[in-house]
Amino acid sequence: MTSVREVTPNLVRVVASGELEGWNDGGPGAHFKVFLPVAGEVVMRTYTVRDFDREAGLLTIDFGLHADGPVTAWARTAAVGDRFAVAGEARPGYVPSAGARWCLFFADHCALPAVASVLDALPADMRAIVFVEVTDPADETEFRSAAEVQATWLPESGPPCAALLAAARSVVLPEGPGEVWIGCEAGAMRGIRRHVLGELGLPREALHSRAYWKESVPNHSDHDTGSDDG
Template sequence: MSQERLFEAQVVSRLQLSPSIVRLVLSGAGLSDFATTNIPDEWIYLIFDRSGDDHGRKKRDRKSRPYTVRQWEPETCRLTLDVVCHDAGPATTWAQTTAIGDAISFTAPFGKYGPADNVDWILLMSDLTGLPAVARIIEQHRCQIPVLANVEIAEDGDRRLVAQTCGDCVAWHKTFDRHAGRSCLVDIMQNMSRPHGCGYVWIAGEATAVAQCRRLCQDNWGIEKNQVTAVGYWIAGQARG
């Protein structure tokens, strides 16, 4: 990310979906050549301290945080982000205080989700911070491969991120403590039975818990390394949001 292209847009809508999650819609002329990767877990890095030069070159102390692209509407140049506010930090402060018309800079999107075409099942494991990506993955899933998601949430209202028509494939766990920064993903996975056949597992959330779940997939379940995608969004004990 040393010389990446930065985009700039303005906040045109703000909606508090739950005590934990704020939906923000960005738009503006700066999005005219923004392009999606079409990978459903794609994210952009929001830039909260743009200390680069006029070409957007990164400085060592630049503050940036990754957030899932919840929806991109190229016809209207509108980019929707669901921002999870779970601890003190630049993203939480921005999401809680930003107003219509405020500007924000961000990078082009990146994505990792990629199950093989021949898998028998797909498993999504996520704490609250990965819920926006889980919601988009489920809503864009079009093939006949069954999908099951286990998601930690903090409030019952967090469930509304997933469309009701897709909710049957999600097991909700009201175990996420956004103030203590604790994740129970490992406990949830240890109490699961491995589905039959060849599978793909996508894991997102607290970095240590994600790494432990990845090892469980490979060592206990025998899932091939290239069929496990692990994304550490935050680190317990370190401000991220």
């Protein structure tokens, strides 16, 4: 690692270099496997490509400090010079379709690096409406984007992502063509997805959803898009 710094009280940014020539970063919001040495073992987890500077060969990863698990323990003590491995390529991220004029984001703290990465890449003629649920108000950050960004930060209240689900149920979609991006706990993601498809009537091809974790399930599958529930 070439640098480590605290972005917010619950988000640690690591910048790493190494054998990254030809590495496929997957685009904005892409995710990939990280292999970390923890207590003499190798722990594998899925993380977002926060940024990849191909010319400089620098990969940026934001590690959320969500619980007292092995990766959180590693991130709390990470230091320049520490080593870890990544998968050979990242899975594709998210880029709105050419006809979209707005994009609505529903995310919790785990999905915050992905949302920030996507916003970084949005064009100036795009409107982004962002709802993010956080457990600590100190984790609110400034988004960088050429697009017009309207961000609402929701303090966690009740079960995880309950405030996010309530926000989805009260939102009114903007006029014109647009898309919805959802990234949060698996059960809440499905609830938001059902509302967006059913009550708001958004076509399936304009909905992009992924579970970033599942309550009481360690290392939940990163293939869970909720499409099996409709």
